[in-house]
Amino acid sequence: MSRSTFLLDGQSVPFDDGQMILEAARAAGRYIPHLCWHPDFPPHGSCKLCVVKVAGRHVSACATPARAGAEVESDTPEINTERRTLLQMLFVEGNHFCPACEKSGDCQLQAMAYDLEMTTPRFRHFFPDRPVDASHPEVLLDFNRCIYCELCVRASREQDGKAVFALTGRGINKKLAVNAESGRLADTDFAADDKAARICPVGVILKKRVGFAVPIGERTYDRAPLHEVALPKSEGDT
Amino acid sequence: MALGAWAQRVDETLTRFGRRPEYLLQMLIALQEHENWLPPEALTALAAALDLPRARVEGVVGFYSFLHAEPVGQYRLLFSDNIIDRMCGSEALMARLCHSLWLAPGQVSEDGLASVDVTSCTGLGDQGPAMLVNGRAIAALNEDRIDIICELIRQKLALDAWPVELFQFENTIQQRDALLSCTALPGDALRAAIAMGRDAWLSQMQASRLRGRGGAGFTTAVKWLACRDAPTVEKIVVCNADEGEPGTFKDRVLLDAHADLVFEGMTLAAWAVGARRGFLYLRGEYLNLRPALEATLARRRAEGWLGASIGGVAGFDFDIEIHLGAGAYVCGEETALLESLEGKRGTPRIRPPFPVTHGYLGLPTVVNNVETLAKCCLIALHGGAAFAATGTAQSAGTKLLSVSGDCARPGIYEFPFGVTVRQVLDACGASDTLAVQVGGAAGITLAPYEFGRRVAFEDVPTAGAFMVFNDTRDMFEVAHNFVRFFAHESCGFCTPCRVGTSLLAGTLDKLAEGKGSPADLLEIEDLDRLLKQASHCGLGSAAPNPVIDGLQKFRPAYERHLMHADFSPAFDLDGALRRARQITGRDDAGAHLPQQPEASR
Ligand SMILES: Cc1cc2nc3c(=O)[nH]c(=O)nc-3n(C[C@H](O)[C@H](O)[C@H](O)COP(=O)(O)O)c2cc1C
Ligand code: SF4
Ligand code: SF4
Ligand code: FES
Numbered sequence: 007m008s009r010s011t012f013l014l015d016g017q018s019v020p021f022d023d024g025q026m027i028l029e030a031a032r033a034a035g036r037y038i039p040h041l042c043w044h045p046d047f048p049p050h051g052s053c054k055l056c057v058v059k060v061a062g063r064h065v066s067a068c069a070t071p072a073r074a075g076a077e078v079e080s081d082t083p084e085i086n087t088e089r090r091t092l093l094q095m096l097f098v099e100g101n102h103f104c105p106a107c108e109k110s111g112d113c114q115l116q117a118m119a120y121d122l123e124m125t126t127p128r129f130r131h132f133f134p135d136r137p138v139d140a141s142h143p144e145v146l147l148d149f150n151r152c153i154y155c156e157l158c159v160r161a162s163r164e165q166d167g168k169a170v171f172a173l174t175g176r177g178i179n180k181k182l183a184v185n186a187e188s189g190r191l192a193d194t195d196f197a198a199d200d201k202a203a204r205i206c207p208v209g210v211i212l213k214k215r216v217g218f219a220v221p222i223g224e225r226t227y228d229r230a231p232l233h234e235v236a237l238p239k240s241e242g243d244t
Numbered sequence: 245m246a247l248g249a250w251a252q253r254v255d256e257t258l259t260r261f262g263r264r265p266e267y268l269l270q271m272l273i274a275l276q277e278h279e280n281w282l283p284p285e286a287l288t289a290l291a292a293a294l295d296l297p298r299a300r301v302e303g304v305v306g307f308y309s310f311l312h313a314e315p316v317g318q319y320r321l322l323f324s325d326n327i328i329d330r331m332c333g334s335e336a337l338m339a340r341l342c343h344s345l346w347l348a349p350g351q352v353s354e355d356g357l358a359s360v361d362v363t364s365c366t367g368l369g370d371q372g373p374a375m376l377v378n379g380r381a382i383a384a385l386n387e388d389r390i391d392i393i394c395e396l397i398r399q400k401l402a403l404d405a406w407p408v409e410l411f412q413f414e415n416t417i418q419q420r421d422a423l424l425s426c427t428a429l430p431g432d433a434l435r436a437a438i439a440m441g442r443d444a445w446l447s448q449m450q451a452s453r454l455r456g457r458g459g460a461g462f463t464t465a466v467k468w469l470a471c472r473d474a475p476t477v478e479k480i481v482v483c484n485a486d487e488g489e490p491g492t493f494k495d496r497v498l499l500d501a502h503a504d505l506v507f508e509g510m511t512l513a514a515w516a517v518g519a520r521r522g523f524l525y526l527r528g529e530y531l532n533l534r535p536a537l538e539a540t541l542a543r544r545r546a547e548g549w550l551g552a553s554i555g556g557v558a559g560f561d562f563d564i565e566i567h568l569g570a571g572a573y574v575c576g577e578e579t580a581l582l583e584s585l586e587g588k589r590g591t592p593r594i595r596p597p598f599p600v601t602h603g604y605l606g607l608p609t610v611v612n613n614v615e616t617l618a619k620c621c622l623i624a625l626h627g628g629a630a631f632a633a634t635g636t637a638q639s640a641g642t643k644l645l646s647v648s649g650d651c652a653r654p655g656i657y658e659f660p661f662g663v664t665v666r667q668v669l670d671a672c673g674a675s676d677t678l679a680v681q682v683g684g685a686a687g688i689t690l691a692p693y694e695f696g697r698r699v700a701f702e703d704v705p706t707a708g709a710f711m712v713f714n715d716t717r718d719m720f721e722v723a724h725n726f727v728r729f730f731a732h733e734s735c736g737f738c739t740p741c742r743v744g745t746s747l748l749a750g751t752l753d754k755l756a757e758g759k760g761s762p763a764d765l766l767e768i769e770d771l772d773r774l775l776k777q778a779s780h781c782g783l784g785s786a787a788p789n790p791v792i793d794g795l796q797k798f799r800p801a802y803e804r805h806l807m808h809a810d811f812s813p814a815f816d817l818d819g820a821l822r823r824a825r826q827i828t829g830r831d832d833a834g835a836h837l838p839q840q841p842e843a844s845r
Contacts, residue, residue: 049594051594051738051780052737052738052739052780053738053739054738054739054740054778054779054780055739057777057778064777064778066780069594071596088774088777088778091770091774092739092740092774092778095739095740095743095744095747096739096743098743099742099743129747130747130750132746153739154736154742169297169299169300170299171299172297172299172300172302172303173303173306173589174299174302174303174305174306174307175306175307175736176306176307176308176309176572176589176734176735176736177731177732177733177734177735177736177742177745177746178731178734178736178742178743178745178746179736180736180742181306183299183302183303183306184299185297185298185299186298186299187284187285187287187288187298
């Protein structure tokens with residue numbers, strides 16, 4: 007029996023019943039940008055970088071089931087401009103000084119900004135006050151770079167069987183909290199080999215004492231752009 | 245406070261609510277009553293007792309405006325900050341209170357006695373300005389009442405000892421139609437629906453063409469049928485009494501003056517879908533109403549209209565609990581409401597699945613607005629056809645409007661759908677009207693040339709707010725107030741709304757300071773588009789509405805705030821000298837740079 011298909015930017019993509027647009031596209035080797043989506047977890051739908059246009063409506067490709075015959079627009083000037091604006095929002099909301107960040111070159115936010123040709127931050131910076139947490143012997147938390155994808159929250163809860171991270175606050179004052187009355191990572195049951203320690207797409211959760219082990223210029227997204235690295239074959243090494 | 249004391253308080257709370265994590269929000273609200281805030285050790289103790297991660301409990305506290313993880317003083321005074329309260333003079337009254345109590349907004353007084361701040365619309369627009377004192381609303385504020393309140397605070401009198409009339413609201417009903425003149429006794433509607441049988445009752449609902457009064461206008465019978473037919477046996481009925489839309493207060497009046505109709509409507513829904521549990525999600529701002537509502541529930545239980553075998557029908561078992569909100573407008577969105585009912589942060593869910601199949605704790609759930617449910621009683625009493633005989637083709641029945649602002653007679657008006665904006669303006673005694681905001685901050689701004697339009701789903705839809713502005717008002721200021729409201733209430737889940745509402749508010753702040761440029765107007769239009777298209781829920785997509793309408797219909801009000809009509813400066817030259825002026829103590833003409841001599845202001 008032949009599978010149903012939809013059109014992604016004019017090209018046919020097969021899908022299974024119940025599969026989301028983004029998943030089906032990936033399986034067919036087609037990249038749709040995403041930050042909060044991860045193959046190990048159900049869709050989250052918060053970053054909105056996976057926005058696509060279906061029948062005139064803008065929807066999240068990670069959380070919208072594919073439908074037979076649908077025409078999905080993704081890699082178009084209109085949608086990419088929208089994504090660029092979302093990236094600019096994420097950059098000005100936090101404190102991102104890429105040249106001084108250990109994650110530079112391995113960071114999905116930065117790589118996506120290159121991919122989508124974001125050249126300026128455009129908006130005024132919020133310069134939020136977010137103190138770092140260096141209490142843990144092996145891992146540093148630099149909250150300045152958090153984009154609230156909640157991957158660490160989900161990985162800790164669902165894969166590590168802990169609950170080291172959670173969100174608190176609301177709106178623009180939302181922040182990441184750790185599971186201790188002191189608010190210090192050292193006082194939680196977090197361990198450096200937790201899944202949650204390795205899942206952050208940006209430079210918040212960083213292993214101590216391995217800074218710049220791989221020189222800038224030779225890192226993941228220095229070697230290949232995000233839209234290639236993020237496709238299934240190579241997902242493991244991101 | 246010693247640790248032992250909190251352990252005991254947590255214990256008492258657990259006894260009251262059971263060891264059920266879905267009651268977390270209710271427990272936190274109850275625990276906070278002890279000291280008006282929730283110290284770290286209280287959260288640790290509660291988390292441990294419920295076997296929840298502490299960070300999750302902290303996250304819930306952090307989400308709701310009325311829960312405090314830091315001390316806020318013995319008296320927490322929050323002024324309602326809707327534009328209507330401001331038009332009634334709330335800012336001057338707040339300044340008077342701050343002056344009298346020697347404190348600054350946003351700060352706790354040195355002696356830990358009080359703190360003063362603003363809060364989103366408290367639903368008392370017809371009798372503003374209003375405030376909340378430790379969560380309890382006081383309406384009709386004036387200088388005398390402020391002075392009385394200051395005196396009571398200085399005497400450190402407990403709230404229960406304050407004069408009761410301070411906490412009383414008026415139910416200003418200006419015009420009655422089918423619903424507000426309903427004289428049925430408790431149980432009459434249920435008796436009729438039970439006599440019909442479940443299926444025939446649902447057919448009457450279908451015939452009525454009743455659509456939801458909470459905003460989206462979904463056909464109620466379709467929702468009920470989907471819930472009834474969902475495979476899971478256990479069903480839930482939720483009444484959405486969050487009424488957070490600025491300028492809306494009709495649900496408050498229904499809950500106060502016609503609570504039986506609301507509860508009976510919920511029971512009628514339970515009869516249709518086969519639910520055994522019901523929740524009234526009452527916004528925290530309406531705390532004053534709770535005791536009377538609990539009393540009504542108790543009476544209905546005693547009369548046999550709630551509980552087991554309702555109306556003598558074996559197996560028709562249904563009861564209602566009241567859950568309180570805690571200061572979060574987004575919890576009016578039905579999936580955020582369900583998260584909140586489950587004791588979590590009020591983050592809207594991904595849909596599908598919809599609540600009718602996966603709602604409260606994953607059970608099929610009907611969520612309806614207060615007014616929608618009350619209307620069901622009319623359908624049971626008089627039949628669906630009679631209900632559908634009023635209103636318009638796509639909007640059957642009547643609509644309650646919450647009228648406030650510049651008019652002689654603010655209050656509740658019940659009109660058949662199809663009434664024109666001008667008819668409402670005439671009825672409430674408005675003159676020299678510049679604009680009407682229909683549907684609240686998320687609604688639509690109408691200019692005089694549109695006053696012939698009709699209130700109906702097919703023309704001007706509304707959840708019930710009707711705010712009137714006369715020609716002395718600045719529509720830029722109105723939109724500015726609404727946008728700040730959305731930025732404050734954004735749940736922060738999705739990027740466009742979390743960051744976009746703050747950026748939008750920031751740009752309007754800049755305009756308000758008289759520093760705008762044409763580039764800012766383009767920026768605003770760009771943000772508007774993104775919010776509309778990419779937001780996760782209706783809060784973000786409605787947030788730019790007041791500005792979109794404002795720029796289209798009242799553009800001069802925005803252009804007045806532009807510093808430069810044609811070019812956009814990279815920075816404010818004169819502003820850069822502000823520090824220098826401060827240091828040198830100079831403020832003469834020579835200490836200022838001419839900003840834009842040729843500006844067309
Ligand atoms: C941000 C937001 C706030 C809302 N607030 C309310 C509210 O306070 N009361 C309400 O009944 N519906 C509110 N709604 C609409 C609900 O999501 C839902 O549509 C409604 O409760 C369904 O009831 P109805 O069909 O009877 O109107 C809100 C929606 C959004 C997006
Ligand atoms: S710390 Fe990293 S993984 Fe966790 S929410 Fe922030 S950006 Fe996402
Ligand atoms: S649109 Fe706003 S309120 Fe709605 S989910 Fe996004 S951040 Fe939350
Ligand atoms: S990847 Fe779809 S919303 Fe983040």
